Amino acid sequence: MSQESVEQAIQRAGTAVQLLRNSPIRPHTFPVQAEFTNWRSEQRAWRESVALLDQSHHMTDLYIQGPDASRLLSDLGVNSFKNFGPGRAKQYVAVNHDGQLIGDAVLFHLEQDVYDLVGHPPVLDWVQYNLETGDYDATTERDDNSYDRVSGPPKVYRYELQGPNAVALLEKVTGVPVPETRFFHMADFTIAGHRVRGLRHGMAGQPGFELFGPWEEGDAVREAILAEGEAFDLVRVGAKAYSTANLESAWVPAPIPAVFSGERMKGYREWLKTPAMGSLGGSMDSADIEDYYVTPYDVGYGSIVKFDHEFVGRAALEEITQNPPRVKVTLVWHAEDVAAAIGSLYRRDELPAKFVEFPKARYALHQSDKVLRDGELVGISMDVGYIANERSMVSLATVDLAHSEAGTQVTVVWGENPNSAKPGVEAHRQVEIRATVAPAPYVQFAREAYRSK
Incomplete structure (x- = not known):
C-alpha cells in the first residue's frame, strides 16, 4: 500500500480534482453476499x-476512551453533547474551519468515557489525527471494515x-x-x-x-x-x-470530504495517506475542488448544528446558517430518459451513455453529477439508484433553495466529459436525464413517522 501522503499526491497530480477524478479507488463495497433471494x-x-x-x-469502528474523549469529540463535532450519556447515540458531524463537511458517522456512547465512532473513514481519520496532534488524554482502537482489515x-x-x-x-x-x-x-x-x-x-x-x-x-x-x-x-x-x-x-453516504484544499488543512493532508482519499466521479467538471464541497445545511444536517460549544468551523457555520445556499432533495429521474440511456448500449451506430448499474448506479466513491435548470448549474446529485418499492430511479441531491420546491423540473447530466481513467469508467458519452424535485426522504413514512416509532 502506498505511503504517499494526500498532500504529496495533490502536488504530483497538479490539482486535487485531477488526482481524485483519476483515482483507482473504487466505490465503497459491501463485503457480504450480494443477494440471498433477489x-x-x-x-x-x-x-x-x-x-x-x-x-x-x-463500516469502520474507532473506539475512543479516556478522560478527554468527550472533549475531543465535542471540539470537532457540530453536535451538542449536553445530556449525551451512556446508552445513547447520535449522527456525529464534523466540518473544516470554513464550515464545509468533512463527514458524518454514528457515535455510540457505550460507557462512561468510552465511545465507538462507526462509519466511513473520513470523519474517523479526522478525529484520529486531532487526537494524535492535540493535547487530549485519550486512546483509540481502530477496527477497519472487512475490506480493509489486514486479518x-x-x-x-x-x-x-x-x-x-x-x-x-x-x-x-x-x-x-x-x-x-x-x-x-x-x-x-x-x-x-x-x-x-x-x-x-x-x-x-x-x-x-x-x-x-x-x-x-x-x-x-x-x-x-x-x-x-x-x-x-x-x-x-x-x-x-x-x-x-x-x-x-435520504442519508447521503459519501459527500466529498472538504479536506483537499486550504492552508489550515495542510497538516492533515500531510498526515493522511492516499489509500484513504477516495475517488471522484460524475459530470461535475469544475477545476476548483471547493465547488464540490457541501455544508451540513446542504445535506440535511442543519438541525444537528448546535452553537452551545466551541468547535472547529463554528464561526463559519454561524454565518452560513443565516442564509444556507442549498437544501437536500430527492430527484426522481424520468423513466423514459433512463430507459433511453440504457437502450443506447444496444445501438451500434453511436457511443453509448455511461452504463447505469442496478440497483446502485455509482462508479466512484464520491459521486458528483451536475443538476441543471434551464442550462444553469443549480445543484449536485450525489447518490443514485433504483427503489423497487417505488419503481423509480432516484438520486439524493443538494440544490439551490430557489429550485428546491417539490415538482420543480431539472436535468441531471449523467456521465463524464472527458472520460476519466477510473477503472469503473468505460468509453461513453454524456446524456441529460430529466428529473423532478421531490422531498427527502422521498418515502412518506420515513419523512414523517419512523423516528417516533
Whole structure:
C-alpha cells in the first residue's frame, strides 16, 4: 500500500480534482453476499415485513476512551453533547474551519468515557489525527471494515432488523416485550443466552433496531433470529439491496470530504495517506475542488448544528446558517430518459451513455453529477439508484433553495466529459436525464413517522 501522503499526491497530480477524478479507488463495497433471494424482493421486505441486514463488515469502528474523549469529540463535532450519556447515540458531524463537511458517522456512547465512532473513514481519520496532534488524554482502537482489515474478523457483529414486523419478531426471539426505546437510544436484550445491545434506528427509514455484540456470539444471535423469522416473513438482505437503503431514508453516504484544499488543512493532508482519499466521479467538471464541497445545511444536517460549544468551523457555520445556499432533495429521474440511456448500449451506430448499474448506479466513491435548470448549474446529485418499492430511479441531491420546491423540473447530466481513467469508467458519452424535485426522504413514512416509532 502506498505511503504517499494526500498532500504529496495533490502536488504530483497538479490539482486535487485531477488526482481524485483519476483515482483507482473504487466505490465503497459491501463485503457480504450480494443477494440471498433477489435485490427487488429484499428491498420490499423492509417496507412490507421485516428485513435482516448484516452491517458487520462494511463500516469502520474507532473506539475512543479516556478522560478527554468527550472533549475531543465535542471540539470537532457540530453536535451538542449536553445530556449525551451512556446508552445513547447520535449522527456525529464534523466540518473544516470554513464550515464545509468533512463527514458524518454514528457515535455510540457505550460507557462512561468510552465511545465507538462507526462509519466511513473520513470523519474517523479526522478525529484520529486531532487526537494524535492535540493535547487530549485519550486512546483509540481502530477496527477497519472487512475490506480493509489486514486479518481476522471484526471486533463486533452488527445486524439490522427493520420493517413493520421487526418489533414483533424481536419480542418472539427474546421472549419479553421490547422496552419503549426512543430513536437513537439503546436497550439491552438477551438472545440465545447472550447480552445484545440494540440501537433504535432504521437505515431505510423503517422501524427497527441495530443489534450488536462480541463477534464470537454473532452466529448464535443470527441463527436465533432466523429460527423465528419465517412466521414474520423475515427476508435476509444482501449487499445489492443494502446499498440502496439510504435512498429511502435520504442519508447521503459519501459527500466529498472538504479536506483537499486550504492552508489550515495542510497538516492533515500531510498526515493522511492516499489509500484513504477516495475517488471522484460524475459530470461535475469544475477545476476548483471547493465547488464540490457541501455544508451540513446542504445535506440535511442543519438541525444537528448546535452553537452551545466551541468547535472547529463554528464561526463559519454561524454565518452560513443565516442564509444556507442549498437544501437536500430527492430527484426522481424520468423513466423514459433512463430507459433511453440504457437502450443506447444496444445501438451500434453511436457511443453509448455511461452504463447505469442496478440497483446502485455509482462508479466512484464520491459521486458528483451536475443538476441543471434551464442550462444553469443549480445543484449536485450525489447518490443514485433504483427503489423497487417505488419503481423509480432516484438520486439524493443538494440544490439551490430557489429550485428546491417539490415538482420543480431539472436535468441531471449523467456521465463524464472527458472520460476519466477510473477503472469503473468505460468509453461513453454524456446524456441529460430529466428529473423532478421531490422531498427527502422521498418515502412518506420515513419523512414523517419512523423516528417516533
